[in-house]
Amino acid sequence: MKGIFLISFAVCGIACGICQIIVELDIWWLDMLLILFVFSIFIMSDKIMKKSKNTESVSGGLKFERIGYKKCAVIGTDAYVPDYVIIPEKSPNGDNVIKIERLAFSNCDRLVSIEIPKTITSIEEFAF
Numbered sequence: 001m002k003g004i005f006l007i008s009f010a011v012c013g014i015a016c017g018i019c020q021i022i023v024e025l026d027i028w029w030l031d032m033l034l035i036l037f038v039f040s041i042f043i044m045s046d047k048i049m050k051k052s053k054n055t056e057s058v059s060g061g062l063k064f065e066r067i068g069y070k071k072c073a074v075i076g077t078d079a080y081v082p083d084y085v086i087i088p089e090k091s092p093n094g095d096n097v098i099k100i101e102r103l104a105f106s107n108c109d110r111l112v113s114i115e116i117p118k119t120i121t122s123i124e125e126f127a128f
Helices: 002-023 028-053
Strands: 056-059 062-068 071-077 084-086 096-100 113-115
Touching (some): 062 096
Parallel strands (some): 071 096, 084 113
Antiparallel strands (some): 062 071
16 A cells, blocks of 8 residues: 555656646745645554554454564353353454453353463463
């Protein structure tokens, strides 16, 4: 996404430069306006991308949430959880599962056994 904006920025800058040479005008404020416009689009797209990356994902009855770069936590369960749960090392988004959040399995009355991978480094209070 960033690459598209950088390419469009370069193309717009070259187009403005060519227009100024052809018309022989010195409109420096037009260049500055163009730079500010493209820069603001670039910043906004970065914020939109960050928001979309922090969404929850669900797989095998487990809900995951990103908590850092390539890191996520098990935050809860879907409507139906079997009596045996295997927490994967990676979430559906490819993030390493490193944490089980508080109350993640609090409503799982049928849960008898759970397999926790080596990647889990933190289990919050009242997780089960």
